[in-house]
Amino acid sequence: MKNKFALYIHIPYCIKKCNYCDFLSFPGCSSVDINRYLAALTEEIKCGLDFYSGYELSSIFIGGGTPSILENSQLDLIFDGLHKSISGEIEITMECNPGTVTKQKAAFWHAGGINRISMGLQSANDDELKMLGRIHTYEDFLRSWDIISEEGFCNRSIDLISGLPYQTVSNYSETLNRVLALKPEHISAYSLQLEEGTPFFETYGEDDLPDADTDRKMYELTDSKLSGQGYHRYEISNYARDGFESIHNKTYWQRGNYLGVGLGAASMMDNIRFSNTRNMVKYLECHTGFVSGDNMDTVSWESDNLGTVFRERYSDGPEKLDKKSQMEEYMFLGLRLIQGIDIDSFNSEFGTDFDTLFGKKVKKLIDEGFLSRQGNRLSLTKAGIDVSNIILAEFLL
Numbered sequence: 001m002k003n004k005f006a007l008y009i010h011i012p013y014c015i016k017k018c019n020y021c022d023f024l025s026f027p028g029c030s031s032v033d034i035n036r037y038l039a040a041l042t043e044e045i046k047c048g049l050d051f052y053s054g055y056e057l058s059s060i061f062i063g064g065g066t067p068s069i070l071e072n073s074q075l076d077l078i079f080d081g082l083h084k085s086i087s088g089e090i091e092i093t094m095e096c097n098p099g100t101v102t103k104q105k106a107a108f109w110h111a112g113g114i115n116r117i118s119m120g121l122q123s124a125n126d127d128e129l130k131m132l133g134r135i136h137t138y139e140d141f142l143r144s145w146d147i148i149s150e151e152g153f154c155n156r157s158i159d160l161i162s163g164l165p166y167q168t169v170s171n172y173s174e175t176l177n178r179v180l181a182l183k184p185e186h187i188s189a190y191s192l193q194l195e196e197g198t199p200f201f202e203t204y205g206e207d208d209l210p211d212a213d214t215d216r217k218m219y220e221l222t223d224s225k226l227s228g229q230g231y232h233r234y235e236i237s238n239y240a241r242d243g244f245e246s247i248h249n250k251t252y253w254q255r256g257n258y259l260g261v262g263l264g265a266a267s268m269m270d271n272i273r274f275s276n277t278r279n280m281v282k283y284l285e286c287h288t289g290f291v292s293g294d295n296m297d298t299v300s301w302e303s304d305n306l307g308t309v310f311r312e313r314y315s316d317g318p319e320k321l322d323k324k325s326q327m328e329e330y331m332f333l334g335l336r337l338i339q340g341i342d343i344d345s346f347n348s349e350f351g352t353d354f355d356t357l358f359g360k361k362v363k364k365l366i367d368e369g370f371l372s373r374q375g376n377r378l379s380l381t382k383a384g385i386d387v388s389n390i391i392l393a394e395f396l397l
């Protein structure tokens with residue numbers, strides 16, 4: 001059986017930078033800049049897919065930034081490079097910003113094979129959207145939502161953020177009600193983090209954010225409202241109707257292979273972690289050097305040496321994860337999933353005894369009510385999910 005991998009494609013452009021966002025994305029770029037980037041990106045996609053042609057592509061996620069700002073002709077460049085590598089029906093997600101969706105675009109996305117839309121709403125309250133610096137109102141979102149629904153997308157996710165400055169439980173509750181009325185297949189609900197270097201970080205402090213009690217109420221409200229409407233929580237911040245968990249995101253939590261292409265994109269293939277430069281000039285230069293300076297036909301694609309060439313040309317610091325790091329990741333990523341981790345699989349993957357390694361720690365956390373062990377499965381309890389950052393850090397060896 002072929003090894004599988006998920007492909008992440010980064011589009012680092014947005015119409016305008018949101019006030020809370022520290023993602024790698026640039027506002028207001030010209031189509032000349034975008035086209036230059038896409039030329040580099042499509043070459044990188046081609047090289048990556050060729051290099052890993054012995055692997056089976058299991059999902060694709062086009063994220064950003066705002067991939068939905070691309071014109072159809074621009075997106076077509078990406079589709080062109082992908083189609084020959086896709087066999088059968090796989091999950092292909094595109095992130096959309098509600099201010100950028102048109103009927104013509106949505107029809108093109110659907111025809112091009114995109115079968116999952118992840119839409120960043122964040123809040124259904126226009127004052128909050130304004131504070132966040134989003135480019136859309138709630139009405140704009142509804143128009144975009146209707147378009148993607150009418151164009152036949154039936155796997156639709158909505159992103160929300162709670163814990164906004166001065167947000168009340170009642171405002172957040174109204175956002176949840178509005179979202180639930182739309183019956184999306186998937187909802188991601190995160191808490192706001194004040195990220196250094198953002199306008200939010202400069203403007204607001206802890207005193208401006210909801211206090212711990214309010215924050216907890218919002219968090220509990222998310223869980224109770226969503227589970228009351230047929231969603232199951234499958235990851236700390238992610239909820240889905242049956243059959244609509246994100247295949248792509250689960251690859252990350254289950255430590256599957258993933259290849260990230262585009263500016264700053266991170267990869268982990270066969271326990272080797274590498275990531276692209278975050279510097280656009282370097283990214284474009286590096287790419288150009290690869291295309292014009294090397295005759296790729298003279299190098300055997302099979303050679304280990306080429307693995308090094310590929311990764312060093314395209315990325316910063318290939319790092320082979322040692323067994324200790326792999327075990328740590330297995331724990332703190334796997335425990336993010338509500339189903340938890342499989343202790344037998346851990347033992348067979350690492351040829352070790354879980355209880356010898358973690359038995360004492362696990363017993364203590366079970367006694368304290370943060371973990372639950374049912375047969376060979378270990379998972380966070382509700383109390384454990386509440387303080388997940390602290391519990392997950394316990395598994396650093």
Ligand code: SF4
Pocket residue numbers: 013014016017018021022023025064065066097120
């Ligand atoms: S649209 Fe998304 S990526 Fe772009 S600035 Fe806003 S939050 Fe960041």
